Amino acid sequence: MLTPEEVERYERQIMIEGFGEEGQEKLKQAKVFIAGAGGLGSPVSIYLMAAGVGTMRIADHDRVELSNLNRQTLHWDEDIGKRKVDSALEKLKRLNKEVKIEATEETISEANVSQLVAGFDLIVDATDNLPTRYILNKTALEKDIPFFHGAVYGFEGRAMTIIPSQTACLKCLYHGVLPREKFPVLGATPAVIACIQATEVIKYIVGIGELLTNRLLVFDGLDMKFTELKVKKDPNCEHCSHLARKE
Numbered sequence: 001m002l003t004p005e006e007v008e009r010y011e012r013q014i015m016i017e018g019f020g021e022e023g024q025e026k027l028k029q030a031k032v033f034i035a036g037a038g039g040l041g042s043p044v045s046i047y048l049m050a051a052g053v054g055t056m057r058i059a060d061h062d063r064v065e066l067s068n069l070n071r072q073t074l075h076w077d078e079d080i081g082k083r084k085v086d087s088a089l090e091k092l093k094r095l096n097k098e099v100k101i102e103a104t105e106e107t108i109s110e111a112n113v114s115q116l117v118a119g120f121d122l123i124v125d126a127t128d129n130l131p132t133r134y135i136l137n138k139t140a141l142e143k144d145i146p147f148f149h150g151a152v153y154g155f156e157g158r159a160m161t162i163i164p165s166q167t168a169c170l171k172c173l174y175h176g177v178l179p180r181e182k183f184p185v186l187g188a189t190p191a192v193i194a195c196i197q198a199t200e201v202i203k204y205i206v207g208i209g210e211l212l213t214n215r216l217l218v219f220d221g222l223d224m225k226f227t228e229l230k231v232k233k234d235p236n237c238e239h240c241s242h243l244a245r246k247e
């Protein structure tokens with residue numbers, strides 16, 4: 001049950017058709033794992049926190065650097081040198097006292113990923129490299145957890161929603177292995193993509209709208225265009241082809 005204070009806090013989204021107190025209650029029960037507390041992780045966690053997702057866990061292994069501050073909006077000048085998880089937690093706790101949030105300083109790997117996502121209903125990809133994305137994709141598929149992909153480069157961003165055993169996965173979309181590298185990013189780009197991811201997460205939990213499945217949304221901030229590319233489930237995909245198909 002929602003408290004009178006929660007009904008007031010979330011009034012403007014509860015008013016949305018199809019959302020209601022029932023939708024808000026679903027958000028309150030949801031447990032979302034966010035991989036990364038950087039450029040994507042900052043806005044995605046802020047908006048999910050503000051919307052009242054009941055339980056969240058953020059994983060990140062980095063410390064705040066000066067060159068992060070153009071885009072990683074949870075981290076401020078005073079946080080340089082701090083662990084990102086501490087800096088993120090400190091801000092997020094002040095945003096919404098109704099949400100249970102924890103942060104863990106871990107580098108996501110094959111060895112710890114199962115433990116990191118255990119007990120969580122959704123996984124948000126707020127990472128910055130393909131090897132970690134593949135680990136998350138594989139784990140999400142194996143554990144039947146919806147996975148919300150986002151990625152940015154410069155003025156460009158991409159997003160796609162993956163529902164295990166139903167839709168194309170990240171490995172159906174990408175094949176190569178790109179090395180980890182420092183790449184250009186304008187801070188507003190991850191904000192656009194993270195807000196798309198947060199919208200998808202909320203829609204999935206509440207059960208409204210059409211999800212961004214089997215299609216990759218590509219944002220080009222320089223020409224200010226959104227393009228949609230169809231993504232087909234690859235029958236030979238090494239991550240998802242062995243899973244029994246559910247419709």
Ligand SMILES: [Zn+2]
Nearest residue numbers: 169172237240
């Ligand atoms: Zn696949």
